[in-house]
Amino acid sequence: MTEESTTAPGARAALLSWTTALPVAAWLVLGGYFHGFAGPVLTAAIVAALVGTVLAAVHHAEVIALRVGEPFGTLVLALSVTLIEVALIASMMIASGEAGAAIARDTVFATIMLVLTGIVGLSLFVGGATHREQEFQLEGVTAALATLTAIAVLTLVFPHYTTTVAGPSYSTDQLILVAAASLVLYGTFVLTQTVRHRGYFLDRVEGNAASAIAPPSNGEVSLSAVMLVVSLVAVVLLAKALAHPLEDALGRAGAPPSAIGVLIAALVLMPEGLSAVRAARANRLQTSLNLALGSALASIGLTIPVVAVLSIVSGTQLVLGIDARSVALLLLALFVTALALRTGRTILLHGVILLVVLAVYLYTTFVR
Numbered sequence: 001m002t003e004e005s006t007t008a009p010g011a012r013a014a015l016l017s018w019t020t021a022l023p024v025a026a027w028l029v030l031g032g033y034f035h036g037f038a039g040p041v042l043t044a045a046i047v048a049a050l051v052g053t054v055l056a057a058v059h060h061a062e063v064i065a066l067r068v069g070e071p072f073g074t075l076v077l078a079l080s081v082t083l084i085e086v087a088l089i090a091s092m093m094i095a096s097g098e099a100g101a102a103i104a105r106d107t108v109f110a111t112i113m114l115v116l117t118g119i120v121g122l123s124l125f126v127g128g129a130t131h132r133e134q135e136f137q138l139e140g141v142t143a144a145l146a147t148l149t150a151i152a153v154l155t156l157v158f159p160h161y162t163t164t165v166a167g168p169s170y171s172t173d174q175l176i177l178v179a180a181a182s183l184v185l186y187g188t189f190v191l192t193q194t195v196r197h198r199g200y201f202l203d204r205v206e207g208n209a210a211s212a213i214a215p216p217s218n219g220e221v222s223l224s225a226v227m228l229v230v231s232l233v234a235v236v237l238l239a240k241a242l243a244h245p246l247e248d249a250l251g252r253a254g255a256p257p258s259a260i261g262v263l264i265a266a267l268v269l270m271p272e273g274l275s276a277v278r279a280a281r282a283n284r285l286q287t288s289l290n291l292a293l294g295s296a297l298a299s300i301g302l303t304i305p306v307v308a309v310l311s312i313v314s315g316t317q318l319v320l321g322i323d324a325r326s327v328a329l330l331l332l333a334l335f336v337t338a339l340a341l342r343t344g345r346t347i348l349l350h351g352v353i354l355l356v357v358l359a360v361y362l363y364t365t366f367v368r
Helices: 009-034 040-068 072-100 103-131 138-161 172-196 218-253 258-281 285-314 324-340 348-366
Strands: none
Touching (some): 009 040, 009 218, 040 072, 040 218, 040 258, 072 172, 072 218, 072 258, 072 285, 103 285, 103 324, 258 285, 324 348
C-alpha cells in the first residue's frame, strides 16, 4: 500500500480532501472542454487533471483494499488500475479509428515490460539494497508467472504463426478464442489467489507493520467507493479529450507510434509501482510481487477481451502481434524474471539485471 493508505485514521481523513478535490477539478476541466475551449493551456490542464485523477482513483482503491485485506487488497488495486488502462485504450481506439488498431497491443506489451523489468526490477533492487536478501512464497509467484507467460505468448507472439489472416492479426474466430482463453486463465488465477490457495499469496514476514494498521471506517470506505467511480469516469473522458493532442505531440517529436502505449502504461502503473517499491523497502516483497504481477495479469487478461469486443463490434482489424525485436525482449524479460524468482529468495543483483533489460527496452522503443 502507499503511504496515503497506511497512515493513521486522522491523517487518512485529511488526505481524502485532496483525493476528493482532484476528481472534482477534473470535471471542471472537462466542463471547459465540452464547452468548446481549446488551446495549449487547456491541453496542459487536461494532462494535469488526468494524472491527478489517476492518483486519486488508485488512492480510493487502496482505501477499499485496506478494508478487505490481502490478497483481496492487491486484487482490488490491480482491477482498478486495469479499468483505467482499458478506459484509456478504448477511448483512444475509438478516437483514432483505423489508426488505433495497434494501441492495445503496444499498451499491453509496454505494461508487461514495465512491470517485469521496471516495477519488479526496482523492487528487487531497493529490497536487496535495504535488506540484502528477501524472501517470498514461491508457489504464488510461480502461478502468476506461468499464467502471465501463457497469456502473453498467445496474445502477442502467436498471431505471427497463424495463416487464416495475413499479418500480425487474428481472424474473428481466432480473436474470440484468444479472448476467451485470456479470461479463463485470468479467472482461474484469481480463483487460485483468493479462494483455493489464498495462503500462497500472503506475506509471511513476521512483525509486519502493515498488520497493525487500523482498517478505514465505513464512512471512509463509502466515500472512496463513490469517488472511485467518479474518478474512473473522469479518466475515460479526459483520455478521450487528450487522444488527438497526444498523437500530434508525439508525431512532432518524431517518436514512433508505439510510444503512446508506453506513455499510457507508465501513467496507469505509476501509483501502483510506487506502492510495490515501498512494500519491498518495508521488507514485504510478497505484497510487492502480488501488486506487480497482479497488475500485469489483470492488464492483459482483461484488456484483450474488451478490445476484442470493440474490434468485432466496430468491424476494425485488431493488430496484436509484436515484431521480432519485441518478441526477443518479451521472452528475455519473462525468462530473466523466472530465473530471478525461481528460489523464493532475491538479492540486489536480480534487480540490476532486470533494470538493465528495462533500459534496453526503453532505448529501442524511443530511439530504435
